[in-house]
Amino acid sequence: MTRFDPLQPHGATTRRIPIGPIASWRRGTLALALSFGMANAQQTVPEASAWSKTSTTSDVVAFMAELSKVHPKLVPYAPPGAPLRTESGKPLQAWRLPATKPGALRVYLNGNIHAGEVEGKEAILLLLREVLQGQHSELRERIEFVLMPCYNAEGTDALDPAHRRYQPNPASGVGRRETDRGLDLNRDAMKAEAANTRWLLAMLRDFDPHAVFDLHTTNGSTHGFHLTWAPALTLGGDPALLAFNRRLLVEVRDQLKAQGLPTWDYGNFEPDPRSGNPIERWESYDPLPRYLVNYAGLQGRLGILSEAYVYRTFEQRVRETRAFVLQCLAWMASHPRDVEQATAARLQPLRSGDTLPLAARLVETEKAPFEVVELERTAEGQPLAEKGRHTLTLPSLTTFQDLPEGAVQVPAGFLVDGTWAERIRPLLEAHGVRALPGTARPTLPPAFFAESGRKVGSRAFQGVFELDLQGRWTPDAPKGHSPWTAADLDRALWIPLDQPRGRVAFYLLDPRSPDSLVHWGLFHSVLLRGGWGEATRFPIVAVGLPPEARVASTGTPAARKPE
Ligand SMILES: [Zn+2]
Incomplete structure (x- = not known):
């Protein structure tokens, strides 16, 4: 049994982490020499504190201000129409760095969405400084950046040594996962309840990142990986885009492996080793667009999830996150036309009769060796010692296959009851979805939702009792609902799907979609009623469904939560 020392690498797979090609290193050294005198001001908080502290939002603002003094091309960035502060008044502060050559790719880097997971926040600062100081010249030339190191700004400043006690932490402690309102921002992409999410959606509209x-x-x-990652795994994403997204990451995985940094698809052993049952497989999480990278995929963009390994030291976690992001960026910079081509579909409208899935299942992607690490823990769950590790060859289930019985043909568009317009219109527009008056709808037959089953969450999540509806569209309003009159149809919001964010609109509005506005409780007052229960209108109508459209019941995909 070896003692677990958080300051030392552990295990057979631990190797030195490279800091980049020698040519880049030389350029960086020259730039460092030129900016001599700024070195201290350009140190991050962890570097200046011997890795005993992590940055607050004001530390990050001060660091960026020092970089901007020397590199004035780095400027604060605020997307038009975006909230500039969180509900508690913390700054939603991002920066933009244009590329030096025309026709650059656009990349958005998000840190601290879970503000206890501080490594990405610090890695973004290290990487940006290197790029500005002349290292990685291909990135400076070919990639335009928007960077948001402290996305969950409220959680960022709630540093507390009591958080995430199970990992080796800086003495300052780390931030808090959720916002002051208790929202997990990595479940908020569709309902966009938080100011942070509405900032993000405005950034996607304005900056339009690849x-x-x-x-x-x-x-x-x-597990034995120093970092795990995932591409967009989006239910209903463009299949060619999702395949390209994964190809990028598998090639990066192989490049990093050659450099001594073991990575794999994000996932977990199943069953959980702590159950005492034999491990059978490695499984990824789920394809819902509530998660930021899956949402990016739904908009036709590449999504890249990075998960540093919790039991590495703070410094190792930051440096390995940096190494992973750098390798992905270098891959993109060397495949710019491929990236553009793969993401060109982000502006492609849906057409009536196109088919989209409402459910998917995890499938075996490959078989591979996995190291299973056994830890001795304190009563608090902190790792005390590594007792050993062993290798198992396991099926790796990290991609999704649409369930054919869950595929549906899409209508020309949806009508949303005008009663809800004030609440729903701004949310749709935040997603970049155009909403028109009901009178603008085409002269196609409406279809009404006939519910065949429902599941209401037994516990609240994100303040919501989640609602999953099953059912199909029928020519007549079903029993239990009052009919829509011609005036109701005219007063409704008309949301055509033949628009660039048609996929987003479909998954927001189809009542069976596992991440729809129905699911997230936006219509609960009419769909979860007690008391009198006299008939009301179902709040959404489909228009222009192909006559042969037949609908299967929704199935909610595997529901593992990413970390
Ligand atoms: Zn997380």
Whole structure:
């Protein structure tokens, strides 16, 4: 048994982490020499504190201000129409760095969405400084950046040594996962309840990135990888885009492996090793667009989830996150036309009769060797010692296959009851979805939702009792609902699906979609009624469904939560 020392690498797979090609290193050294005198001001908080502290929002603002003094092209960025502060008044502060050559790719880097997982926040600062100081010249030339190191700004400043006690932490402690209102921002992409999410949606509309990175740290899986990652795994995403997204990451995985940094698809052993049952497989999480990288995929962008390994030291986690992001960016910079081509579909409208899935299942993607790490823990769950590790060859289930029985043909569009317009219209527009008056609808037959089953969450999640509806569209309003009159149809919001964000609109509005506005309780007062129960209108109508459209019941996909 070896003692677990958080300051030392552990295990057979631990190797030195490279810091980049020698040519880049030389350029960086020259730039460092030129900016001599700024070195201290350009140190991050962890570097200046011997890795005993992590940055607050004001530390990050001060660091960026110092970089901007020397590199004035780095400027604060605020997307038009976006909230500039959180509900508690913390700054939603991002920066933009244009590329030096025309025709650059656009990349958004998101840190601290879970503000206890501080590694991405710090890695973004290290990487940006290197790029500005002349390292990685291909990135400076070919990639335009928007960077948001402290996305969950409220959680960022709630530093507390009591948070995430199970991991080796800086003495300052780390931030808090959720916002002051208790929202997990990595479940908020569709309902966009938080100001942070509405900022993000405004950034997507304005900056229109080809790729969205979201940087995390795992919560306790005991595997032998120094980092795990996931592409967009989006239910209903463009299949060619999703395949390209995964190809990028598999090639990066192989490049990093050659450099001594073991990575794999984000996932967990199943069954959980702590159950004492034999491990049978490695499984990814789920394809719902509530997660930021899956949402990016729904908009036709590349999504990249990074999960540093929780039991590495703080410094190792930051440096390995940096190494992973750098390798992904270098891959993109060397395949710019491929990236553009793969993401061109982000502006492609849906057409009536196109088919989209309402459910998917995890499938075996490959077989591979996995190291299972055994830890001795304190009563608090902190790792005390590594007792050993062993290797198992397991099926790796990290991609999804649409369930054919869950595929449906899409209508020309949806009508949303005008009663809800004030609430729903701004939300649709935040997603970049155009909503028109009901009178603008085409002269196609409406179809009404006939519910055949429902499941209401037994516990609240994000303040909502989630609602999953099953059913199909029928020519007549079913029993139990009052009919829509011609005036009701005219007063409704008309949301055509033949628009660039048609996929987003479909998954927001089809009542069977597992991440729809129905699911997230936006219509609960009419759909979860007690008391009198006299008939009301179902709030959404489909228009222009192909006559042969027949609908299967929704199935909610595997529901593992990423960390
Ligand atoms: Zn996380």
